[in-house]
Amino acid sequence: MSDLTEFTLAEARDAVATKKVSSKELTQGFVTAIEEARALNAFITETPEIALKMADASDARIAAGTARPLEGLPLGIKDLYCTKGVRTTAGSKILENYVPQYESTVSQNLWDNGAVMLGKLNLDEFAMGSSNETSAYGNCISPWRAKGSTTALVPGGSSGGSSAAVAARLCLGATATDTGGSIRTPAAVTGTTGIKPTYGRCSRWGIVAFASSLDQAGPIAKTVRDTAILLKAMASVDDKDSTSVNLPVPDYEAGIEGGVKGLRIGIPKEYRVEGTDPEIAAVWEKGAEWLKAQGAEIVEVSLPHTKYALPTYYIVAPAEASSNLARYDGVRFGHRAANPKDLIDLYERSRAEGFGAEVRRRILIGTYVLSAGYYDAYYLRAQKLRTLIKRDFEEAYKQCDMLLTPATPSPAFAIGEKIADPVTMYLYDVFTVTVNLAGLPALVVPAGLNTAGLPLGLQLIGKAFDEATLFRAGRALEIAADLKAKPQNWWRA
Amino acid sequence: MSTEAKSKLIQGSTGAWEVVIGLEVHCQVLSKAKLFSGASTEFGADPNSQVSFVDAAMPGMLPVINKFCVEQAVRTGLGLKAQINLTSVFDRKNYFYADLPAGYQISQFKNPIVGEGEVLVDLPGGEVARVGIERLHLEQDAGKSIHDQHPDSSFVDLNRAGIALMEIVSRPDMRSSEEAAAYLKKLRAIVRYLGTCDGNMEEGSMRADVNVSVRKPGDPLNTRCEIKNMNSMRFIVQAIEYEARRQIDVLESGGRIKQETLLFDTKLCETRPMRSKEEAHDYRYFPDPDLLPLSFEQAWVDEIAASLPELPDAKKARFTAMGLSIYDALVLVAEKETADYFEAMLAEGVDAKAAANWLNNEYFGRLNKAGLALSAGPVSAHANSEIIKMVSENIISGKIAKDVLDILWVEGGDPRSIVESRGLKQVTDTSAIEKAVDAVMAANPDKVEAAKAKPTLAGWFVGQVMKATGGKANPATVNALVKARLGIAEEG
Numbered sequence: 001m002s003d004l005t006e007f008t009l010a011e012a013r014d015a016v017a018t019k020k021v022s023s024k025e026l027t028q029g030f031v032t033a034i035e036e037a038r039a040l041n042a043f044i045t046e047t048p049e050i051a052l053k054m055a056d057a058s059d060a061r062i063a064a065g066t067a068r069p070l071e072g073l074p075l076g077i078k079d080l081y082c083t084k085g086v087r088t089t090a091g092s093k094i095l096e097n098y099v100p101q102y103e104s105t106v107s108q109n110l111w112d113n114g115a116v117m118l119g120k121l122n123l124d125e126f127a128m129g130s131s132n133e134t135s136a137y138g139n140c141i142s143p144w145r146a147k148g149s150t151t152a153l154v155p156g157g158s159s160g161g162s163s164a165a166v167a168a169r170l171c172l173g174a175t176a177t178d179t180g181g182s183i184r185t186p187a188a189v190t191g192t193t194g195i196k197p198t199y200g201r202c203s204r205w206g207i208v209a210f211a212s213s214l215d216q217a218g219p220i221a222k223t224v225r226d227t228a229i230l231l232k233a234m235a236s237v238d239d240k241d242s243t244s245v246n247l248p249v250p251d252y253e254a255g256i257e258g259g260v261k262g263l264r265i266g267i268p269k270e271y272r273v274e275g276t277d278p279e280i281a282a283v284w285e286k287g288a289e290w291l292k293a294q295g296a297e298i299v300e301v302s303l304p305h306t307k308y309a310l311p312t313y314y315i316v317a318p319a320e321a322s323s324n325l326a327r328y329d330g331v332r333f334g335h336r337a338a339n340p341k342d343l344i345d346l347y348e349r350s351r352a353e354g355f356g357a358e359v360r361r362r363i364l365i366g367t368y369v370l371s372a373g374y375y376d377a378y379y380l381r382a383q384k385l386r387t388l389i390k391r392d393f394e395e396a397y398k399q400c401d402m403l404l405t406p407a408t409p410s411p412a413f414a415i416g417e418k419i420a421d422p423v424t425m426y427l428y429d430v431f432t433v434t435v436n437l438a439g440l441p442a443l444v445v446p447a448g449l450n451t452a453g454l455p456l457g458l459q460l461i462g463k464a465f466d467e468a469t470l471f472r473a474g475r476a477l478e479i480a481a482d483l484k485a486k487p488q489n490w491w492r493a
Numbered sequence: 494m495s496t497e498a499k500s501k502l503i504q505g506s507t508g509a510w511e512v513v514i515g516l517e518v519h520c521q522v523l524s525k526a527k528l529f530s531g532a533s534t535e536f537g538a539d540p541n542s543q544v545s546f547v548d549a550a551m552p553g554m555l556p557v558i559n560k561f562c563v564e565q566a567v568r569t570g571l572g573l574k575a576q577i578n579l580t581s582v583f584d585r586k587n588y589f590y591a592d593l594p595a596g597y598q599i600s601q602f603k604n605p606i607v608g609e610g611e612v613l614v615d616l617p618g619g620e621v622a623r624v625g626i627e628r629l630h631l632e633q634d635a636g637k638s639i640h641d642q643h644p645d646s647s648f649v650d651l652n653r654a655g656i657a658l659m660e661i662v663s664r665p666d667m668r669s670s671e672e673a674a675a676y677l678k679k680l681r682a683i684v685r686y687l688g689t690c691d692g693n694m695e696e697g698s699m700r701a702d703v704n705v706s707v708r709k710p711g712d713p714l715n716t717r718c719e720i721k722n723m724n725s726m727r728f729i730v731q732a733i734e735y736e737a738r739r740q741i742d743v744l745e746s747g748g749r750i751k752q753e754t755l756l757f758d759t760k761l762c763e764t765r766p767m768r769s770k771e772e773a774h775d776y777r778y779f780p781d782p783d784l785l786p787l788s789f790e791q792a793w794v795d796e797i798a799a800s801l802p803e804l805p806d807a808k809k810a811r812f813t814a815m816g817l818s819i820y821d822a823l824v825l826v827a828e829k830e831t832a833d834y835f836e837a838m839l840a841e842g843v844d845a846k847a848a849a850n851w852l853n854n855e856y857f858g859r860l861n862k863a864g865l866a867l868s869a870g871p872v873s874a875h876a877n878s879e880i881i882k883m884v885s886e887n888i889i890s891g892k893i894a895k896d897v898l899d900i901l902w903v904e905g906g907d908p909r910s911i912v913e914s915r916g917l918k919q920v921t922d923t924s925a926i927e928k929a930v931d932a933v934m935a936a937n938p939d940k941v942e943a944a945k946a947k948p949t950l951a952g953w954f955v956g957q958v959m960k961a962t963g964g965k966a967n968p969a970t971v972n973a974l975v976k977a978r979l980g981i982a983e984e985g
Contacts, residue, residue, distance in 0.1 A: 081553075082551075082552060082553045088552070090552065098552070100553070101546070101551075102553075205553065206554075207553050208552040208553050209553065213782035239557065240557060241555050242555065242784050242785055243782075243784075243785060319779060320779075320782055322587075323587050323597050323777070323779070325596075326589065326595065326596020326597060327552070327594060327596050329591075329596060331591050331594075333551070343590075343591055347589055370777035371777055372775045375777075
């Protein structure tokens with residue numbers, strides 16, 4: 001292969017393991033690609049020196065015969081994961097110069113598996129956004145363009161840097177996080193694959209918190225197989241995260257070709273939402289047909305509380321965020337306002353200067369819904385609804401093994417199109433937030449292109465800790481969709 | 494109303510008032526590590542030297558419960574004869590302050606680890622008052638803001654941030670400042686017996702918020718005020734007395750009590766409201782999503798219960814059953830180390846009453862005078878036991894016993910060797926004592942005549958003989974001989 005960046009992660013792994021390609025060559029290829037793709041603004045911090053050093057170490061291990069599962073494979077890390085000695089911004093000005101003295105468990109797991117770090121990927125500020133437009137470091141641009149158009153499109157959010165970098169072949173795979181769709185939305189609009197694992201599957205330790213009861217780490221990659229390989233390496237129980245779960249991590253890759261024969265796939269009728277792009281509705285139907293053709297049984301199911309998911313999410317997530325973000329106060333680290341006249345002034349100005357509009361909005365919403373006199377009406381009711389939403393899934397899973405739904409109501413939109421109206425933006429999460437509220441795993445795979453040539457994704461929602469079956473079904477969709485299109489290299493400098 | 498209760502009332506211009514007191518006591522959990530991080534809890538370390546990434550609330554850090562602190566809370570709950578909740582929940586109490594790194598304190602709001610219990614409070618005169626415990630919950634301490642190191646900056650020391658505290662909330666069951674002090678003293682004794690808190694108020698390991706209201710006896714509860722952060726028994730008593738009087742004055746002059754948070758000014762000896770900024774918080778409590786509900790098995794609680802030491806009330810009962818007065822028993826059980834010392838003497842085979850009298854009348858008096866704690870005292874339980882034994886074995890008299898203690902106090906050593914080497918042994922040789930008696934009588938013929946007429950005067954001769962023998966004569970023998978010489982019947 002002439003361009004090493006065209007490799008899938010699995011292909012690169014095999015090429016490196018069999019010494020057809022050195023990690024150094026592979027890594028250098030990505031370092032160059034990243035340099036040439038700065039127009040996309042996918043990286044907040046590039047770490048080529050670290051990457052090449054890690055690649056050298058990997059090559060030494062391969063030579064010594066002590067290679068690990070991801071030896072020498074270059075990855076991008078969402079800039080929400082704390083990386084020891086490497087600036088970690090969370091996409092916020094308030095952490096502009098923050099250099100953690102510790103490494104997140106998930107990224108450490110990847111390094112322990114031999115992976116190579118290319119840099120830190122762009123994201124919505126504190127992962128709050130669906131389009132990557134709230135980043136304090138400028139919006140990341142999707143490598144995809146509509147046919148005959150040069151309009152800059154969003155790469156989805158919040159893990160927009162992750163999806164754009166994978167789609168533009170700037171890394172073999174990327175870490176991402178998902179609080180309300182932040183892995184799945186970007187994957188869906190960039191023709192990449194992403195999984196939000198079951199809550200507790202990956203450790204949250206060392207990942208900057210947005211909403212603790214919803215946040216979950218996961219990978220975005222080019223294929224279902226690559227995604228399965230990465231999740232296996234990322235997942236672990238962690239003594240440092242009380243909410244991580246002590247269950248064995250299966251070899252997801254080993255099972256992906258298992259097919260869907262005999263699986264019952266539920267189609268939740270409440271997901272036929274008004275305003276959904278007809279081309280997405282069509283690809284959803286096609287997806288069901290593909291699975292049926294491969295031996296799955298399609299059943300219609302009901303998730304009656306779906307309509308409450310968005311309002312519930314936009315109470316729970318901001319409530320937790322308002323508390324989680326209180327630590328950014330200008331006292332110990334992060335942005336501190338100059339010459340504060342007293343402690344209150346220090347707080348007010350440090351936070352006003354450090355946080356962007358969307359983060360401030362969510363802190364205000366969260367503070368409001370938790371405050372005396374409103375707590376019962378908002379936070380407590382949202383918690384009750386969350387229980388009902390979880391129960392919906394439990395009921396549905398009595399009739400089926402997983403659900404097939406759209407991932408987003410529309411394909412990628414133009415930068416600037418929705419950012420002025422937060423509610424329109426929030427509605428974009430309509431198909432994804434329920435999964436976080438229920439703590440379930442969900443996989444997004446590319447299922448086709450619309451008439452403008454933009455990717456459309458489908459979402460498979462599984463039972464708790466049944467990621468393995470999701471990968472099997474995702475692989476079946478991938479085979480049926482047989483999508484070969486890639487974004488053209490218009491961005492190359 | 495009993496006379497006891499009546500005596501606690503405070504006289505105002507419109508009649509008698511009853512003061513109602515409830516305490517929220519913060520006890521620092523005795524544990525080497527903090528509640529949610531592995532950092533050390535040692536007191537007095539260099540500023541910010543015992544701070545983990547979790548304590549400093551670095552981005553992405555998560556709390557993990559320290560099981561030992563949970564065990565300590567359960568142990569304390571059992572010591573308070575309280576309901577242990579097998580499932581409890583940690584909540585976030587949100588507020589901004591420079592020494593609160595996360596911007597919230599992890600505490601237990603709705604579902605505490607320990608529910609209803611009680612403390613029996615010993616009052617002067619042997620009366621026992623029951624103070625209800627509403628709850629005990631676990632929470633993190635904050636750091637310390639230091640405002641006196643720099644003209645226009647404040648410093649923050651996070652060593653204390655994240656240390657485990659037990660907040661023990663009483664019912665408003667106390668009716669006088671003395672009762673409140675006695676409750677706190679008893680609570681302190683219990684946690685010290687349990688080894689769950691060192692009770693060191695000066696170092697801040699025990700601090701109290703005191704809720705005070707006043708009412709006319711029989712009336713419903715009135716609005717209360719809370720005096721924050723008290724760490725001295727003496728100041729608590731003063732603060733309650735000042736505050737009760739203040740509230741009575743307000744009410745009697747037609748005013749109303751505003752519910753507010755107060756600080757006690759120890760220099761002026763008065764309470765004053767905290768600035769509104771310091772108290773106007775909406776804490777926005779909600780369950781901490783970083784932590785699962787805390788749950789454990791009854792079997793584990795039973796295990797802890799089986800390992801509880803004997804507590805002051807049980808000890809008091811056992812000591813009084815040995816014949817000790819309630820007063821003596823209370824003195825001995827008030828501190829665990831005192832009780833342990835006493836029990837070490839019992840283990841040496843000393844009579845309980847003799848040991849109690851000896852400690853309370855002699856040894857503790859000397860310690861108090863010297864301002865020494867028992868642990869710093871120069872005489873061991875073994876040595877004190879030996880002294881008492883020598884008295885009961887008629888080797889020395891009670892008078893010589895005190896001398897031996899004084900020698901031990903200064904010089905140390907073995908009591909029996911001291912008695913031996915300094916010739917302090919009691920003279921039991923009758924002929925030697927007879928000689929001394931005869932000598933005294935020969936020198937005082939007039940007194941002999943008088944004593945024959947009035948037998949109670951015999952005591953004077955006993956004293957003179959004791960003096961003449963340097964206190965070494967056996968007093969019983971002297972007594973018998975004096976009486977025989979005077980012709981007084983023995984049992985007369």
